[in-house]
């Protein structure tokens with residue numbers, strides 16, 4: 125070989141080796157982690173356990189907890205200074221039996237009116253430890269943490285640790301909480317696992333398939349879920365805990381039920397129309413929707429399972445100008461462009477699949493290829509999302525992989541509201557027509 129060719133050839137070979145090294149040194153996906161072990165640890169039967177809180181109408185929160193003692197009162201004492209409770213509220217309680225299992229006494233007590241953006245100290249059942257919560261702000265900005273398909277594995281713990289490090293006002297969970305799957309004690313261990321976070325910030329959840337524990341002709345499918353995770357369905361005019369809405373700062377959030385009837389003659393659809401007719405985009409410029417089974421999903425896992433619900437509800441939600449739809453079910457992360465009817469559409473919703481909370485079933489790693497034009501980012505890793513609604517026109521979404529430090533954003537995007545882009549005004553006539561239809 126000519127000496128003057130030797131140097132460029134050597135350089136080219138070195139560059140190819142370097143490039144190959146970069147590819148092989150690329151992100152190595154860690155394996156699934158084991159289900160956490162919860163040692164049998166009997167507590168005094170009157171001790172409040174599994175404490176979690178949720179929004180319950182304007183300026184009100186629902187405090188939920190469980191005691192072994194059936195005579196323990198459903199009372200919450202609260203105030204803005206530690207150890208000094210200026211207010212007291214009494215609530216309701218329930219319990220259930222599931223084959224050989226008997227639940228503790230499940231208490232739900234609504235407290236308020238509360239000041240916005242304020243730290244409160246509270247105690248459940250007149251005894252036990254003091255908890256601390258922060259109410260959401262009255263106006264934008266407001267920040268949501270989002271993760272679905274949580275389960276209770278080492279990865280769930282990692283996700284919770286990450287969420288704990290971020291500053292957020294409300295946690296939203298688009299289905300699949302405990303992965304109890306008929307083993308009722310797993311509902312209790314999940315309640316214990318999430319208490320440190322869920323007792324301090326409202327946790328707003330909707331149901332996934334793992335909440336359904338149906339025994340035909342014998343047990344209603346969502347008995348345990350409904351008894352333990354009571355959401356503000358009555359406060360939002362719904363007749364079912366499986367779908368409801370809430371408002372926080374300048375955001376109207378609709379939690380739909382993938383596992384309740386959703387066709388246009390269903391109770392859920394009628395409720396959705398009624399709920400949308402009450403939305404005032406001057407007061408709540410942002411409109412979000414959460415449900416479990418994704419409509420825009422390029423993963424082979426659960427492919428097409430959301431199609432029927434999408435066919436029934438997407439035209440109505442499009443006319444209503446929904447900004448962002450968040451789903452779980454697929455154990456991976458995916459974000460779309462604004463999309464409607466299977467194509468990019470500037471007035472459609474951004475769809476985000478965030479079923480990556482850390483469940484025992486592991487990650488869904490196979491994607492359809494090529495990726496459709498509307499799919500922007502997809503990756504099978506555990507993590508959580510943060511959605512910061514900055515003002516009436518801009519929101520910032522970021523996705524945080526558990527393998528990185530919390531501040532590292534593996535995906536991020538600024539989202540402009542449909543109110544500010546004129547889509548909501550443009551479609552208001554179409555929406556009125558659908559809402560007026562019998």
Ligand SMILES: [Fe+2]
Nearest residue numbers: 300332333453
């Ligand atoms: Fe699921």
